[in-house]
Amino acid sequence: MEKKWKAGLYSGLPIFLFSVFIFWKSFDLPYLGSVGPGAGFFPVWLSGILIILSLFYMVEFRNKENSEEESMPKGEDLKKVLYIIGCLILFVIIISYLGFVLSSAIFLFLLLYRAYKWYLNLIISVGTSIFLFWLFRTLLSVTLPVNEFGW
Known part of the structure; x- marks a missing residue:
């Protein structure tokens, strides 16, 4: 207890x-x-x-x-938890340099790489990132980090 x-x-x-x-x-x-x-x-x-x-x-x-x-998780489960934490840390580090769209696409791609084939994963990751960027920028008028190309 x-x-x-x-x-x-x-x-x-x-x-x-x-x-x-x-x-x-x-x-x-x-x-x-x-x-x-x-x-x-x-x-x-x-x-x-x-x-x-x-x-x-x-x-x-x-x-x-x-x-x-x-x-606490052990073995494979611990590796999965540490992998997710590592992906989150990477996302936080690269978002100011690459912008929201590229950073979130990389983040989602890394998280989903075991679940889907690489081409489907790429479509899901990029599509979700672009949709979220459009949603926040256009409908919600929220400024998200962008790269030098404006996305």
């Missing part, structure tokens, strides 16, 4: 602390704008909900009576 509580605490506490920090910093942004919700509206609510959920998560781990131990 003690080991499971530690696992729940170690995974829930960082999320809780991060949420409290975001909640606190979101009050630096205007909560209401001239027409409706301001830039601080969603961060306040989302981080507040995340604070509550992380507390529930830690309490659930503390009160869990299940004897089945939940453990």
Whole structure:
């Protein structure tokens, strides 16, 4: 029971602390704008909900009576988790240089390379990246990072 509580605490506490920090910093942004919700509206609510959920998560781990131990991934599963984390880190590093479309296409291609044949994977990755770029830029008027070619 003690080991499971530690696992729940170690995974829930960082999320809780991060949420409290975001909640606190979101009050630096205007909560209401001239027409409706301001830039601080969603961060306040989302981080507040995340604070509550992380507390529930830690309490659930503390009160869990299940004897089945939940453990860290090992072997192949650990390799998969580390591969995904590596892809995320690569995405964060290259997005400012290559822009959203190329970076997200590379990211998706690397994540899906085992699931589909390479040509289908390429179509899915590039198509999804272009669609998301169009969606955010045109319909939502959100600026995404671009490369020197504007995409």
